[in-house]
Amino acid sequence: MSADRRRILVVDDTERERRDTARILGEAGYEVDTAASKAEVVRLLGQHGYDLVLADLKMHELNGPALYQLLKECCRTAPAVIFRIERGYTPEYANFLMRQAAPVLMKPVAAADLCLAVERHLPPRPAAPRAASSLAS
Numbered sequence: 001m002s003a004d005r006r007r008i009l010v011v012d013d014t015e016r017e018r019r020d021t022a023r024i025l026g027e028a029g030y031e032v033d034t035a036a037s038k039a040e041v042v043r044l045l046g047q048h049g050y051d052l053v054l055a056d057l058k059m060h061e062l063n064g065p066a067l068y069q070l071l072k073e074c075c076r077t078a079p080a081v082i083f084r085i086e087r088g089y090t091p092e093y094a095n096f097l098m099r100q101a102a103p104v105l106m107k108p109v110a111a112a113d114l115c116l117a118v119e120r121h122l123p124p125r126p127a128a129p130r131a132a133s134s135l136a137s
Contacts, residue, residue, distance in 0.1 A: 006122055007031040007048055011041055011055035011067065012084070017107070021054065024111045025118065038062045038070070045074040051122050057083040057093060057104065065096050080121050084109065 008030050010021045018034040025032045033048065035041045038061050053071065057064045064083055071078040083097070086107045097104060105117055 005029060005031045006051040007033070008118065009041070009044060009048075009050045009053045009055075009079075010034045011053060011059070011062065012036065013056060013059045013061070017056070017084075021114065024114055025054075028115045028118075030118070038066075041067070041070060042074060045071075049075075050079040052118060053079050053081045054118070055081060055083055057085045057089065057097075064093060064102070068100065080123055082117055082121055 008025055010018055010025070010032060012018045012021070012034075013036050015036070018036065022032040022034050033044050033050075035044055041062060053067070055062075055064070055067050059067075062070070068078075068081070071081070081100075082103045082105060084105045084107050085093075089097075096102075103117065103121055105114065109117075
């Protein structure tokens with residue numbers, strides 16, 4: 001992976017959503033991994049650092065609150081998270097999203113809107129180290 005490419009983890013239990021999202025983000029220049037289960041998420045978090053996680057809010061095995069807890073447990077610094085949802089959500093999810101100030105995209109999302117949301121929510125890149133200046137005496 002190039003040091004310039006940002007790495008994104010796509011978590012969704014729908015194969016088509018994972019495949020299409022990975023394709024769109026890959027074409028936009030991101031390094032993308034996908035996971036369909038909690039076990040896959042744990043394995044990938046152990047192998048890579050992620051700049052952003054794009055996750056289905058209402059997965060049966062790993063819903064939004066459970067994913068946030070997992071990220072806290074597995075990551076030294078938890079990555080930014082954008083949730084996606086097909087339809088409306090329950091008051092429980094609404095309260096969770098408000099407490100976390102978590103962004104939400106409604107499925108299906110247009111490729112341009114997906115890329116724009118990802119770009120807006122990626123953390124800033126760390127500043128490049130500055131070369132020591134040499135002063136002539």
